[in-house]
Amino acid sequence: MLTKIRSTANIGLTTIPIDVEVDVATAGFPGFTIVGLASKAVEEARERVKTAIINSGFDFPPKKITVNLAPADIPKDGAAYDLPIAVGILIASEQLPDEIVFDLKKQFFYGELSLDGTLRPTRGVLLLALFAKNITGSQLFVPEASANEASVINIPVYPIPTLHRLIQHFVKTKPIDTLSYLPIKDALDSEPPEFDLSEIAGQEQAKRAIIIAASGGHNMLMFGPPGTGKTMLARALPGILPPLTEQEALEVTRIYSISGLLPPGASLVTKRPFRAPHHGVSTVGLIGGGSNPMPGEVSLAHLGVLFLDEMPEFPRSALESLRQPMEDGTVEIVRVAGHVRYPASFTLLSAINPCPCGYLGHPKRTCTCSERQIARYRHRISGPILDRIDLHVSVSVIAVDKLSQSLKNNPNAITSCQAKKMVMDAREVQTKRFANTKIYTNSQMKNKDVKRFCILTPESENILKLASETYNFSARSYIRMIKVARTIADLDHKKDILPIHVAEALQYKQMV
Amino acid sequence: MHALLDLKDVPQLADLPNPPGQLFFIGKPHKQLFQNCVSIVGSRQITEYGKRVIELLVPKLVFEKKVIISGFMRGVDQYAHRACVENGGKTIAVLGWGIDTILSPEDKKLADDIVSHGGILLSEWQTQRSTLWTFPVRNRIVAALAQEVYIIEAGLKSGSLITANWAIKLKRKLFAVPGSVTSRVSEGTNMLIANGLAKMWCGIQQPTQKSSDDPILHALEQEPLTINQLSRNLNKPIAELGASLSLLLLSGQLVERDGVYYKK
Numbered sequence: 001m002l003t004k005i006r007s008t009a010n011i012g013l014t015t016i017p018i019d020v021e022v023d024v025a026t027a028g029f030p031g032f033t034i035v036g037l038a039s040k041a042v043e044e045a046r047e048r049v050k051t052a053i054i055n056s057g058f059d060f061p062p063k064k065i066t067v068n069l070a071p072a073d074i075p076k077d078g079a080a081y082d083l084p085i086a087v088g089i090l091i092a093s094e095q096l097p098d099e100i101v102f103d104l105k106k107q108f109f110y111g112e113l114s115l116d117g118t119l120r121p122t123r124g125v126l127l128l129a130l131f132a133k134n135i136t137g138s139q140l141f142v143p144e145a146s147a148n149e150a151s152v153i154n155i156p157v158y159p160i161p162t163l164h165r166l167i168q169h170f171v172k173t174k175p176i177d178t179l180s181y182l183p184i185k186d187a188l189d190s191e192p193p194e195f196d197l198s199e200i201a202g203q204e205q206a207k208r209a210i211i212i213a214a215s216g217g218h219n220m221l222m223f224g225p226p227g228t229g230k231t232m233l234a235r236a237l238p239g240i241l242p243p244l245t246e247q248e249a250l251e252v253t254r255i256y257s258i259s260g261l262l263p264p265g266a267s268l269v270t271k272r273p274f275r276a277p278h279h280g281v282s283t284v285g286l287i288g289g290g291s292n293p294m295p296g297e298v299s300l301a302h303l304g305v306l307f308l309d310e311m312p313e314f315p316r317s318a319l320e321s322l323r324q325p326m327e328d329g330t331v332e333i334v335r336v337a338g339h340v341r342y343p344a345s346f347t348l349l350s351a352i353n354p355c356p357c358g359y360l361g362h363p364k365r366t367c368t369c370s371e372r373q374i375a376r377y378r379h380r381i382s383g384p385i386l387d388r389i390d391l392h393v394s395v396s397v398i399a400v401d402k403l404s405q406s407l408k409n410n411p412n413a414i415t416s417c418q419a420k421k422m423v424m425d426a427r428e429v430q431t432k433r434f435a436n437t438k439i440y441t442n443s444q445m446k447n448k449d450v451k452r453f454c455i456l457t458p459e460s461e462n463i464l465k466l467a468s469e470t471y472n473f474s475a476r477s478y479i480r481m482i483k484v485a486r487t488i489a490d491l492d493h494k495k496d497i498l499p500i501h502v503a504e505a506l507q508y509k510q511m512v
Numbered sequence: 513m514h515a516l517l518d519l520k521d522v523p524q525l526a527d528l529p530n531p532p533g534q535l536f537f538i539g540k541p542h543k544q545l546f547q548n549c550v551s552i553v554g555s556r557q558i559t560e561y562g563k564r565v566i567e568l569l570v571p572k573l574v575f576e577k578k579v580i581i582s583g584f585m586r587g588v589d590q591y592a593h594r595a596c597v598e599n600g601g602k603t604i605a606v607l608g609w610g611i612d613t614i615l616s617p618e619d620k621k622l623a624d625d626i627v628s629h630g631g632i633l634l635s636e637w638q639t640q641r642s643t644l645w646t647f648p649v650r651n652r653i654v655a656a657l658a659q660e661v662y663i664i665e666a667g668l669k670s671g672s673l674i675t676a677n678w679a680i681k682l683k684r685k686l687f688a689v690p691g692s693v694t695s696r697v698s699e700g701t702n703m704l705i706a707n708g709l710a711k712m713w714c715g716i717q718q719p720t721q722k723s724s725d726d727p728i729l730h731a732l733e734q735e736p737l738t739i740n741q742l743s744r745n746l747n748k749p750i751a752e753l754g755a756s757l758s759l760l761l762l763s764g765q766l767v768e769r770d771g772v773y774y775k776k
Contacts (some may be wrong), residue, residue: 204743204750361770394771397736411749466762488751503755506762507739
């Protein structure tokens with residue numbers, strides 16, 4: 001007998017319906033074949049399915065079994081076809097009572113089987129749910145551990161613990177309840193930030209720079225010796241970014257779902273991502289890739305923060321590959337199997353030491369690097385990358401005794417909560433200004449937008465011209481200064497860019 | 513390239529017993545250029561101390577709209593020209609050789625910068641090669657053109673002392689910068705001061721002693737600080753402080769190195 005079960009394949013973030021056709025033939029030698037561009041993981045489904053069926057108390061028919069994954073020309077990867085194949089075999093070998101009614105067109109089966117018949121967490125469930133939402137009357141049968149991912153989509157989702165329980169559900173001896181729908185709004189609770197700005201001692205300027213970066217979506221570079229709080233500052237950034245909107249949360253969760261990075265039982269990524277890859281990361285690890293292209297760190301940091309500590313230690317090729325995503329907000333990966341586009345719109349936060357040993361200019365310790373080593377170290381970050389970083393800030397060493405002294409009425413004391421409020425206000429100003437354009441933040445303005453949206457008073461212009469003479473600004477740095485000044489003016493709720501805004505922006509000019 | 517200068521523009525040269533018969537120049541001179549001049553000269557071996565002195569002195573002179581004259585030699589002279597150009601001032605280089613002499617690439621770059629900032633190169637010769645006698649002869653013009661002459665660093669046998677002698681003869685104001693008594697290149701300047709031939713230049717503290725009312729400058733007068741330390745000391749919001757510091761930097765009242773601000 002022949003049967004058809006519905007499932008899906010994910011190519012990048014695109015979901016394609018797959019028909020799992022299972023035929024259990026009465027004629028021919030016993031055997032089990034899977035066709036339809038199946039990868040190794042899919043091929044191995046034979047052993048898992050066979051054992052799982054037997055261990056769930058059913059018979060594995062000693063007949064000729066053929067499984068076709070249609071359409072046949074799309075490569076299929078992953079273990080999610082275990083469940084549809086197993087269900088297909090049980091139906092096709094006529095082991096289930098006749099009274100069970102399947103609606104195989106509308107029912108999607110998806111999940112990896114373990115040898116004892118339990119269902120293991122499987123990645124990509126959210127993508128399946130998003131796809132199924134467009135088909136009226138669809139039902140999902142997915143592993144219990146991953147089912148929560150689908151709970152934010154308003155369709156019937158059956159969390160399946162084991163193959164045996166699934167069959168019990170169908171014969172109605174022990175029905176499984178559908179997951180209750182969890183609107184995204186409710187999932188997005190505002191959790192306290194991991195690091196609060198008020199916990200960071202000193203570094204008033206760097207904190208201010210973080211707020212500017214968050215407000216305008218500017219990339220930022222911190223420059224200073226080890227142990228001055230660069231990493232702490234970086235970790236505080238996600239906490240002051242505006243909370244994810246419903247749409248954004250879905251976008252981020254999709255990427256985490258396909259990467260299998262959602263912990264079992266989790267439903268939605270509710271916090272802005274913070275990714276801090278180690279400097280040993282390869283180009284593929286950073287921007288994504290593999291024969292079945294998977295998202296890299298830039299995509300995992302989508303709508304969040306990508307923190308590169310010790311930036312010059314990263315392989316040059318990996319750093320250069322950041323140029324396209326930094327420019328376009330997406331990354332396109334081309335492989336033999338086809339090309340895949342992942343979103344990668346992140347705020348880059350990088351930290352560099354002043355020299356390889358880290359102690360150049362340190363008040364107490366001596367630097368042991370030679371001039372050449374220092375020059376080589378700084379040259380590792382290319383001009384085009386530095387050009388895309390709007391804020392450069394020096395993070396200085398603070399004496400311990402100064403740290404403990406607390407100020408009364410410190411005008412620079414700020415909590416992440418207050419900072420977040422400032423950031424959200426500034427973002428609102430930007431949203432209004434950039435209505436009817438494709439821009440969201442000041443950092444995304446192109447030259448013509450800068451001309452249109454950034455009005456400098458004559459005095460501001462004079463200061464900027466004078467500064468560009470004094471510090472030899474390139475045309476790009478000049479524009480960059482205007483963008484930063486625009487964000488500072490937005491934080492100050494001013495329509496025009498005033499001299500104080502330009503003057504403050506000059507504090508964040510490129511240093512190396 | 514070069515052109516002849518109208519000697520009527522430089523009446524002060526008439527003070528010389530042997531004024532030059534003609535002066536060639538490169539650049540665009542105007543009458544005012546020669547009206548308010550200060551000469552800065554010194555040894556060819558410049559020390560870090562000498563550089564700091566020039567970095568201190570030149571911006572102040574440029575701010576007072578003075579034109580800086582020097583001899584275009586390596587060391588103090590060129591450092592003074594360079595500092596003047598970098599501060600957006602006008603400077604006159606009196607060459608110890610003919611105006612048409614081809615310069616080395618580094619010298620050429622400095623010469624171009626001088627001219628592009630409204631300064632000039634000056635020489636009394638057209639094709640004369642530089643030899644032992646041309647430099648002392650040139651020095652009389654350096655002294656005569658200026659109202660004040662500063663000797664930054666000079667050894668006992670330095671050519672700068674010839675300029676100093678001319679300044680004394682021509683009754684120009686002569687300043688010498690005191691230096692360490694163990695330093696060879698300060699022997700000449702210290703000698704000028706010790707013998708009462710030159711006034712001692714002790715930096716610019718005295719005129720600006722009236723202590724600034726700006727709390728930032730006031731704080732930095734005590735000790736150099738980073739912006740974070742300043743904000744703690746003055747209890748000021750960082751945004752406002754950053755803006756003020758940028759403006760003070762641009763107006764040349766502060767210098768910043770590796771994040772630390774110094775009062776000039």
